[in-house]
Amino acid sequence: MLHILIDTCVWLDLAKDYRKQTIIRAVHELVESRQIKIIVPKIVKDEFARNKSRVAEQAQSSLQAHFKLVREVVDRFAEDDYKMHTLNSLNETNQRIAMKGEAVNDSIKWIEGLLTAGIWKATTQEIKQRVTERALAGRAPYHRSKNSVGDAVIIETYAEITNANTKRVKFAFVTHNIRDFSQPAGDQRKPHPDLQPLFDGARSTYWTSLAELLKAEFTEDLDDLVADSNWFDEPRRLSEILVATHLLEKQIWYNRHRNLIVRIAKGKTKVVSFEEWEAADPRERNRTLVVDSIWERALRAARRTEIEVGIENLGPWDDFEWGMINGKLSALRWVTGDDWDMLDT
Structure with a gap:
């Protein structure tokens, strides 16, 4: 069985784009079929809960703000014969954005279900101690001049679980935060040199794409999962x-x-x-x-x-x-x- 720790930024990126619902549903099916387990550090669950409202708002409001501006410009300056057709097209697009923005709420609900059902991991004193030591030594993710406590807690949680587990279990770490976790120069799909000891490429692997991980590990199953899950009812115009x-x-x-x-x-x-x-x-x-x-x-x-x-x-x-x-x-x-x-x- 594959145990996956998915960084908060990955969950939030999946939530904000309705087109990624296929991936979320595939993860759900793999969890249900006991092919994978999701490792959920407390900090990941807390960060997702803290940011989900912002993601839902942004998913719907950002493009609508642009369309409002465009509509005002067209209404004010366009020729009459062009104006009506253009405004109707913009209204169509705005309505579809609103309905697809609502799909984000479904994604958030599904992700929360996965986080709740995952292997919950508290931030222990041992983890906090190693985070402090990592900070003092300036090792990734503390190699940049920013507050990286959250990132350090996540990677130390992953380290604790992989080191403590001696069973024949495979692990994977997935993040979109390549600036803090990936090689600073070269192939950003590979971990930072400070983090390389955590990933031997066989028992423990590093990924910057959840979709690529699933393709690599579940090539045959994923085609069926995507075929079953790759749907989104297009809103009526x-x-x-x-x-x-x-x-x-x-x-x-x-x-x-x-x-x-x-x-x-x-x-x-x-x-x-x-x-x-x-x-x-x-x-x-x-x-x-x-x-x-x-x-x-x-x-x-x-x-x-x-x-x-x-x-x-x-x-x-x-x-x-x-x-x-x-x-x-x-x-x-x-x-x-x-x-x-x-x-x-």
Whole structure:
């Protein structure tokens, strides 16, 4: 079994990019199948918890800020015939950014699950002592003029676990922090010379890419895992949502119109003049009366709807189909900002 210590920066980079969900899900499947275990130093879990909100915010807000600026410039300076098309395209893109930004929350949840299920490792006094000694000697990650306590704790935790384990267990350390952990000159996929004794290349290996580690160790399994996990439902374009909403509105309005025709034919609703409607009891108006001028406009609107939508797309529907159509409109309106169950037409 492979035991992997994954640096905090790797987890955060995986969380911020929805396209990396395939890797997270592959790790989850390998953990579930007992092919790997994740070593989780306390400091890694704490750092991830401290930074996850910032990552989620940045994933959604950074590009949206740029698009807001671009939209303002286009709206202010573009020619009219170009402006509308461009603004519509920018609105489409902004909506997709927002929806994909929400996917970051899923990634964070999955990563937290992996961190919780991993092999938790506290920062012992022995680790703290070795961190101090490493700092005094100026050994990596203390070879640069910066506070590297966190990085030193992580690498000393890895050292303690690998040194204490005499079983036939393989270990791997994964980081994106090449400035603190990798060779300062040369191949940055290799560890800093100060850290080289921790990595013999067989029992213990150093990686700057989690994907490359998984490919190297699980070549056959990974193809199947990626095939199963390599999916992300592309958000519908805003224009698609609006077109679908428009059709549903027409279908629901037309169905209500046909029901009113039936009510008029049965005498349950009367077509009256505006004067008659105004003189009627207010409770009677809404239940049993319709103004003749409004009814004429409704008949013309129905004919336009039949031409636009096609009579074959306007029912009749059974109770189940009618419920589905209303549910779809409610859901799409909720996505675009309305309250649930907003079915006015």
